[in-house]
Amino acid sequence: MYSLNFDLIFKIAAIGIVISILNVVLKQAGKEEQSQMLTLAGVVIVLMLVIQLISELFSNIRTIFNLY
């Protein structure tokens, strides 16, 4: 039974908020490029998580509905 783990939800929300706050700080410090890099890094981290989940979802669906 794949349990409904809340930590994944909080992890993604935390990454999003922290990245955005750091962005504001970087913009104050005048480092525009770093803040854009940081946004990219944040999205990439969250995407890695989401892609793992999507691949698990699709493999489950493939086995259940024998969609080859």
Next chain:
Amino acid sequence: MEILQVVIFCFSAVIILRLLRQEGYTGYAVLLSTVVGILVFLYVVNHLRAVVAALGDLTAGTNVNFLFLDTLLKVVGIAYIAEFGSQVCKDANEEMVAGKIEFAGKILILLLAVPIILLVLESIVNFLP
């Protein structure tokens, strides 16, 4: 009761999603809503496995051709994935992309239905005098 867990889980996720959208981080909100959808499905998928196994045993009993159940399961699978994809796109306010996914889903389901239609027509022709 599992349904209570699912509802509580979704409420907490919606609160966080609303917070994210309020602050303007819609990118993360879309990703988070996708994750919520996947987690709820993964949570319930094992019951679906039991239902499909029961259906399989049912058709194994009778001499019904396995093609029908197989195609039925494939159609349900395609419909579910197309629905999931189009809802994620709708959540990201991309109505056109969602429409394209649904369109592709319909075509693929039609493709799967053709052999069954042929079988039905064949059996009807055999009945005619």
